Amino acid sequence: MxxxxxxxxxxxxxxxxxxxxxxxxxxxxxxxxxxxxxxxxxxxxxxxxxxxxxxxxxxxxxxxxxxxxxxxxxxxxxxxxxxxxxxxxxxxxxxxxxxxxxxxxxxxxxxxxxxxxxxxxxxxxxFIPQIVYSTTFGYRTDMVGDTPPTDVCAVFDTEAYPGKRALEKRPINNMEWALICDGVGFDEVYDVLATDEGQDRALAKLETIKDDVVWWSAGADTPQLLADGEVVMGSTYNGRLFSVIEEQKQPVAMLWDAQVFDLDGWIxxxxxxxxxxxxxxxxxxxxxxxxxxxxxxxxxxxxxxxxxxxxxxxxxxxxxxxxAPHMPTDPENAKRTFLYNYEFWADYRDDIDAKFQAWLAQ
Amino acid sequence: MSDATQQDAPQSNGPVLAADGTPLKQSLARSLRRQKLRALILIAPLLLFVILSFLVPIASMLFRSVENGIVEETLPETVAELASWDATSGELPPEEVYAAFVRDMVVAVDEKTHTRLGSRLNYEETGMSSMFRRSGRAIKKLDPVEDAPFKEKLIDIHDGWGEVKTWATIQTHSGKYTDGYFLNAVDMQRTAEGPEMQPENKRILLTLFGRTLKMSLIITGFCILLSYPVAWLLANLPMRISNLLMILVLLPFWTSLLVRTSAWKVMLQQQGVINDTLVWLGLVADDARLVIINNQIGTIVAMTHILLPFMILPMYSVMQTIQPTYLRAAKSLGATNWTAFWRVYFPQSIPGIGAGSILVFILAIGYYITPEIVGGTKGVFISNRIAYHISSSLNWGLAAALGTILLAVVLILYWAYDKIVGIDNVKLG
Missing domain, CATH: 3.40.190.10 (Periplasmic binding protein-like II)
Structure with missing residues (x-):
């Protein structure tokens, strides 16, 4: 086709x-x-x-x-x-x-x-920007008990929220969330991630949930995994989650916390x-x-x-x-947001990706 | 002709002559040559097509694995000046290098090739990409003559120009041709001191090569085991039933690869058909569902299924040619069923197994989409990494080096197969 x-x-x-x-x-x-x-x-x-x-x-x-x-x-x-x-x-x-x-x-x-x-x-x-989208988490409302997650670190909390999580099979975003949940402030994430110790630290944090992660590579994976109840929560683009929640009426809700803003546009x-x-x-x-x-x-x-x-x-x-309430930029959703650092990833993409893939293969 | 040679042969050592007086050898060679030429002209369109659309692109892609003109083309004067600098001395290069660099960069920024060079060098030294991009803007404003000296100005623009390893990287990778991509492809890297292993936490490619070969062998093995009985049934059942069976074999063969792979996802996932059935039967506890996808098992199951027709069809076409009378003869001479099969039938079916195995194995080691979808992290192949470097990281040199190695491995295995089994023993029908 x-x-x-x-x-x-x-x-x-x-x-x-x-x-x-x-x-x-x-x-x-x-x-x-x-x-x-x-x-x-x-x-x-x-x-x-x-x-x-x-x-x-x-x-x-x-x-x-x-x-x-x-x-x-x-x-x-x-x-x-x-x-x-x-x-x-x-x-x-x-x-x-x-x-x-x-x-x-x-x-x-x-x-x-x-x-x-x-x-x-x-x-x-x-670059001529067109839309702002975000990579964020959705969770199954029927699989999280009485206390739905409000914090991105719920992803790393397998005690309170047992079950599999879907994360993208690449370091971008995952490394940032890992550091944030390991106590690094939003402003310092990329400074820490630029060092070998920081990268090891992020991988060590991800190691704690490694056995509970389903790694996705296509944007449609997480919506499917959520709809089938394969995972309790997973990251994907916010528009994909919108269609699972509002168009397909699945028991899924958004966890906007620490969503990562990114841009899409024309060239x-x-x-x-x-x-x-x-x-x-x-x-x-x-x-x-x-x-x-x-x-x-x-x-x-x-x-x-x-x-x-x-x-x-x-x-x-x-x-x-x-x-408006479904936009990543809506004030209610954008209480805690994170901006993807283009220059950092242009430099570190190859280096960190090699480490990340080697870590995955272990 | 044979009469003439027989008569002449004992008489003299002189050349045998053809009817028109020229030496027979020569006239034979001439007519053979003419025949060959005619054959060549007949296949010329196909040959040209294969060369132009298949061999040339592959060769040019493979050539990328050693090609490295970009550094010298973008920074010609810098590379020349750097030649006399000793990277291991621990001292920064002299002012001439900096001045040459500024002259080169002014041209490069104008042609917008400096960022491209930055991306190339970033494969070797993390951080070069943004260094070239950021410095480009500032250097554009410098005048290569009036603003000298440049050493401190450049270090002001970006700290990186004040580090020995930056210049060492440029010097090490300034050659027109490089073995750097091949070294990277086997988890090594070229430094100023020579090739050395990558740090432990970045080694991934050798593991993937090993895994690709091992899992392809396992998949080929499963295909042989599953296909043999099916091919036997196809060849020996009455026509009406075997035709139906044949359709069952071909139907999935005609179905899209993606559809079949996605179907396995539905079957194998933890809330999938197989797990649901097992839980319903009480064989597996609900909280201990089997993990049979997103790992090696998933890849092996899905790929075995997808590659089965490539094993069944050659086996079937070989088995069809085996006369059933041979088996009857063996039995009438007192062989048991097993002996008749093992000593008479099986050896004759080996060419089919050989052809199927080569086909399945070679297809398997280059497989990409199925491992990507059902392989998770431990079931992916080297081709997934090649795809990543082609379409995501844009490191085409490394992708070409990986592809070259894969091609070489296939050729070596093919050669070994020819030595051990003999390629004449392979039949597609």
Whole structure:
């Protein structure tokens, strides 16, 4: 399915190059997330301009594929949806186009320039933020007795909350939570994690629950494990938990404590032809204005990246429930939050991942 | 022709002549050559296709495991200046190196290649990635002539430029070709003092190679045990029933790999079908459900099931050619059922086992998606690590080195198999 789409898009772009067919290929994550983009951005944009948008669900391999396309000198993608850390890497590798936010993005309705409206979320010169999501825990309400967990350290408390836990099969986030629950303050986590002792300390904390962990590698794993009662609690993206809780009505609740904020957004590949570049920029201008970003939140519980979009977030398009309380950025949910440190992980990813995988294999 | 040679042979040692007077050997060679050429032209389209779409990409991917031009291309002057510096002296390189570095970096920042170099060197020394990214912005503002000297300015920009090991890393990895990726692939690393083992807590790849080979052998073994009776039934039952059986073998073969693997998840998990049944039967206590997924058992069960058709089909096609009359003859000569099977039937079915085993084993050691889904942490293979380095860490050099080693291991095993069993003893039908 994925590949046939990919082939179709390659073929389509090849054709588009020959004729002047108005088509563009937009790469995203698939599933409910792509659906929300289809409803909020693609459909209104196609209606307005007549440009056909081809979806390609390749975002999880976007960096590797873009690198390969770049080497082959045949970039077939026009706009790519990636997480912020990947955007930084693409920018580092020279695979994404640098962008001046105020020049190419719409100002807020009250005239605030885009760079202020997005603020700190513009973490790289190539990155146009779209949503704020978080990686956080959900738990089975019927498996935790009378005292539902309120603290992230419940994950490490197998006495009070017996049962398996689902954690992602990579060090990012797990190492941070381990240190926080080992008594390290939020501000010091990355300083501690930069040292060998700190890394050993985090792994030692994880060691205490190693036998009780199911390690996941796909975002859909934890929702499935929770729905089947395989695990009592597990980490995943907050939008996935929203769909388990509100759409599938499973006995699951959110544990927002120490949720890790991360960003997802657009990049435009470097080296597009002038015509395709203009088309991509036009799409970006349209899809990241204040109203569109707020519209996306009607379909999925991720927070819009513009400050000016937040007041416009309304009800879920199908369920009719208020979306604001389900946003990771809602004040009630964001009492204790943690911001993913991109630069730290760009440096330490390889080193800590090797240690983490070696520890897992022991 | 044979008459002529017979007559000529005893008479002289001179060359045997063909009808047109040229030496027979020559004319034979010529006609053979013509035949070969014709054959070659006939297969040329396929050959070209295989070379262009299969061999060339593989070769270029394998070449990445030693290719290391990026350091010298990005920092040509620095590499030249560093050549005369002794990394083991414990002293920082002289000002010339710093000046050359600034000149190189000004060009690199302009072309945005400095961050790429940072990512490359970060594989060797953690922290290089952000050092190059952050320094790039500051160095851009420097003038390579007027702002000299640079040593202190650079150390001001980032402490890392004041550390010997930074320069030692650049010097050690400045060669056009490197064995660094291959060393990394066997849990070693190249330092200024030469290759040495990685620290204990970072060694993972040798374990994974060992595990991949061991588990592939186990899976091949299970496949042989399970497939043999099935193939025998397929070959010996009446056509009507065996056709039905054949469909049962082929149906899962045609089903998507992902669907079959996910189905095993439903079967094997702790709240899954097998555990539920066992608890219901009272064989297993509710609080002591079996852990048969997300570990090696999960990988072995799921992969054995998925690879079974690759064992059954070659076995079946070989068994079909074994005449049932041989068994009857053996029995009529007084053999028991077991002797007849073991001494007459089994030896004839060995080529099928051989073909199936090679097929299953080679498929198994390259398997990726099934171990990823049902393997947990202890049931994953080396290919999962290769995939990680291709798509996540982007360390394609290391992924290529791992792939090369895997390919070499397969070729060695194939060679050993040929020596021990003989490749002529393998039949696909």
């Amino acid at each position: 994925k590949y046939s789409k990919y082939l179709m898009s390659v073929a389509a772009v090849a054709l588009a190059g020959a004729a002047t067919a108005e088509e563009m290929t937009i790469v995203s994550w698939g599933g409910a997330y792509s659906k929300s983009q289809l409803k909020a951005y693609h459909e209104p944009y196609s209606e307005k301009t007549g440009i056909t948008i081809i979806n390609d669900d390749s975002s999880n391999e976007a960096v590797a594929k873009l690198r390969a396309m770049n080497e082959a000198d045949n970039v077939t993608w026009d706009v790519v949806d990636v997480v912020a850390s990947d955007a930084i890497r693409l920018c580092d590798e020279g695979l994404a186009m640098e962008i001046d936010a105020d020049e190419v993005l719409a100002p807020a309705p009250d005239g605030t320039p885009a760079s202020e409206d997005f603020g700190d979320l513009l973490v790289s010169e190539c 435009i590949p470097a080296g597009l032809s002038e015509e395709r570049k203009q088309r991509a920029l036009d799409y970006i201008y349209f899809a990241t204005d204040t109203q569109r970003l707020a519209d996306q939140a009607k379909y999925i519980s991720y927070g819009p990246a513009r400050a000016s979009s937040a007041p416009l977030v309304g009800q879920h398009a199908e369920l009719g429930i208020e979306m």
